[in-house]
Amino acid sequence: MVRIAPSLLSADFGKLREEIEDVTAGGAEWLHLDVMDGHFVPNITFGPFIVRAIRRLTELYLDCHLMIEDPLRYAPQFAAAGADLVTFHLEVDQDPAAVIDAIEAEGAKAGMVVNPATDVRLLKPWLDRCHLVLVMSVVPGFGGQSFMPEVLEKLTILREELGYKGLLELDGGVAPDTAAACKAAGADVLVAGSAVFKKQDRAKAIQAIRTA
């Protein structure tokens, strides 16, 4: 069964506790936390301080997506703040093995992310160390963008050509009308921001994605 990871990016941060309770009651298994630094992407969200606060509010699996230039420096802080999984982008100019070591040293799982324009085969040297690979289905930075179906073949390449055995996640533009294609392509985890938090009835929204 596919896991749904609502992205807090589209939630109302003025009532974070209720928002999290709402998607928990609605059947979400994971919570997706989008961290942006204003450099790697042209938007700024939140840091480890907020992740720590969220950790105190929920037992949901915290999936922390770092869209930041310097994960080697900051990723361990997100792991220490209570993230269960910390993912970082292949496109940053750092040694992935060192970032993975730093995340694992703080007791979290590590994963890597590829942007829509990036050749997924470039992940090959580190795949055996990735608990999860996140394939972006929008250009990262903002919620509410349109799903890019052309990225789906990356999941097939990961499984069939590269023999990747870990979890596969898609992020960006996932909604009831795109979820079936995501599942068919082999996704284990679907991130959904606006398709969950911009709906009145979150349980219904999550169910609509799951059963699509």
Ligand code: DX5
């Ligand atoms: C995009 C983020 C996504 C975003 C998804 O930069 O990584 O997680 O919140 O939002 P939707 O589901 O609205 O495309």
Ligand code: ZN
């Ligand atoms: Zn994300």
